[in-house]
Every structure is written in structure tokens, then in C-alpha cells.
């Protein structure tokens with residue numbers, strides 16, 4: 001169905017509330033020196049969760065940038081557990097266990113876009129069902145990878161959804177210094193594919209845009225570029241001070257359109273949400289993030305795992321490096 005039903009609407013809001021709650025817990029843990037740098041999802045929840053709810057988790061891949069992982073709960077608990085390992089610098093954070101079709105966070109801007117197109121092309125060559133959705137920011141769209149991959153995706157009719165989260169900023173660079181184009185979606189024209197602009201604060205509109213793009217991709221018609229317009233409500237990361245460059249009137253205007261608060265009001269008015277439900281979801285979200293953090297903290301780290309997940313099997317050089325590492329740490333070689 002192109003429109004989410006009541007149950008789906010509730011699940012979308014649940015996931016949005018969970019993402020917001022867990023992001024604030026991670027922010028505090030970072031401030032206590034317990035976790036590494038965090039890029040908050042605040043303001044992106046409707047775009048990320050709305051998009052992911054229009055996918056089929058068994059067949060469709062999601063390739064996140066770095067701000068999305070807390071919004072991908074629908075793909076299973078492994079996403080959060082692996083994200084915590086990744087945040088703590090554990091090599092196991094570089095691979096989400098099979099069969100979960102989510103790639104780990106990507107810090108290198110734009111680098112996942114060619115991966116997404118290659119993956120989608122491979123799936124179509126193998127006649128596998130499903131699509132690939134890749135998230136990237138307005139800033140990432142300035143990378144050559146975006147243009148190269150977008151062009152190839154158009155030529156190959158790859159079943160891929162290029163999902164640009166335009167949060168109006170790339171750290172301190174505003175969008176008018178990022179591009180002279182009218183919109184990020186308009187760049188689709190050069191790829192010969194549809195470019196769609198959607199209100200990223202409205203999870204239903206995002207759901208519909210992704211649903212339609214998915215339908216197009218699975219019927220062999222190829223990719224769609226979606227630009228979801230949102231506003232980054234928090235800092236770029238825990239290492240940033242946005243008060244030095246975000247105009248306060250712009251931020252307060254954006255806060256009035258806060259996607260989580262707006263959707264809570266909307267679903268409450270429809271009789272699909274309540275304060276009690278909100279409390280329950282928030283409490284469970286906090287317990288869950290603390291559990292994931294404790295699990296990650298207590299996962300043993302061995303020098304031998306440093307090169308895991310680079311390749312399916314070690315190259316000769318990696319084998320030499322592993323034995324060198326094991327000698328220098330004095331631990332037995334576990335592989």
C-alpha cells in the first residue's frame with residue numbers, strides 16, 4: 001500500500017521516538033567520556049524512519065551515512081549492537097551480522113553511493129529481488145562519487161534509491177554555498193532519472209516517496225533520486241558548536257516543525273498515541289541503549305581482530321601483519 005496503515009504509523013512514530021531518546025542518551029554518554037564522537041539524528045527522524053518503513057527488510061539493503069543508524073531499528077537489534085561496537089572502535093563494528101541487510105556507518109562522504117549502485121546492479125544481474133537505498137547528505141552530494149555513481153545507475157537502470165537528506169548544513173557550510181542548483185533533486189536530470197523533493201519532516205510523505213521509488217526500481221525502471229528536506233536540530237557532532245554559525249531565528253523556526261513533536265501531535269489527534277505509550281517507549285529505548293552499550297564495552301578486543309571484515313579472507317600481507325601483531329602483543333594467534 002502506498003499509504004501506511006494505522007499500525008505502520010504507530011510503528012513509525014515508535015521508531016522515531018526511540019531514535020530521539022537513544023540519541024540524547026548517547027550524547028550524555030559522550031559528555032561523560034564513555035563513548036566516542038556521536039552525530040545526532042535530531043531533526044532527521046521522520047526522513048530516516050519513514051524511508052526505512054517503506055522497504056522490505058528481507059530483500060532490500062540500506063547503506064547509511066553516519067547519522068542514520070539509530071533510525072534503522074526496523075532492521076533488527078544487530079544494527080544498534082554493531083553501531084555501539086563501531087562507536088567504541090571495535091573491529092566487529094565494521095560488519096553487521098548476516099542476514100541483516102544494513103551496511104555499517106560510512107564516514108567518508110559519498111563513498112557508499114558507488115557501493116550502493118554496484119550492489120543494486122549485482123542484485124539485478126543475479127535476478128535477486130529487492131532494492132538498495134543509500135543515505136547521504138547535502139554535503140556528500142558534492143563528491144565526485146555521487147555524480148559518477150548517479151550517472152552509472154541511470155545507464156544501468158540499477159534498482160537503487162539515492163536518498164539525499166538535505167539538513168541545510170554540511171558542518172558549518174550552508175546549502176547555498178554547497179550548490180548553485182535549485183535543489184539537490186534537480187541533479188537527477190543529468191542522470192536521466194526522476195528527482196523527487198519531499199518534506200523530510202513528514203514521515204508519511206517520505207514513506208510514499210520511497211514506496212513509489214521502490215516500485216519503480218523493482219519493476220525494472222531504474223533509480224530515483226529523493227531529496228528529503230529537513231533541518232539539523234542538533235550539533236553536527238559532539239565535537240561541534242553550532243551556536244557559532246547557525247542563525248538562532250532559523251533554528252527556532254525549524255524547532256517549531258520538529259518532526260517528532262509534530263507526529264506525536266498528529267497521531268495523538270488520531271487516537272493512535274498517548275502519553276502512557278510515549279513513557280513506555282522511552283523507558284524501553286533507554287534500557288535498550290544501555291544494554292547495547294554494556295555489551296559493546298564488555299566485548300573483548302584482541303589485536304588479532306583488527307583486520308577482520310576487510311576482505312572475505314586475509315590477503316598474504318594481512319596474514320603477515322596478523323602474525324606480527326600477535327608476536328608484539330604476546331597473545332596466541334586465535335585465527
Ligand SMILES: Cc1ncc(C[n+]2csc(CCOP(=O)(O)OP(=O)(O)O)c2C)c(N)n1
Nearest residue numbers: 067107108109137138139140167169170171
Ligand atoms: C570525503 C570526505 N570529505 C570530508 C569529510 C569531513 N566531513 C565529515 S562530515 C562533513 C559534512 C557532511 O555533510 P552532509 O553530507 O550534509 O551530512 P550531515 O552531516 O549534514 O548529515 C564533512 C565535510 C569526510 N568525512 N569525508
Ligand SMILES: [Mg+2]
Nearest residue numbers: 137138169170
Ligand atoms: Mg547536511
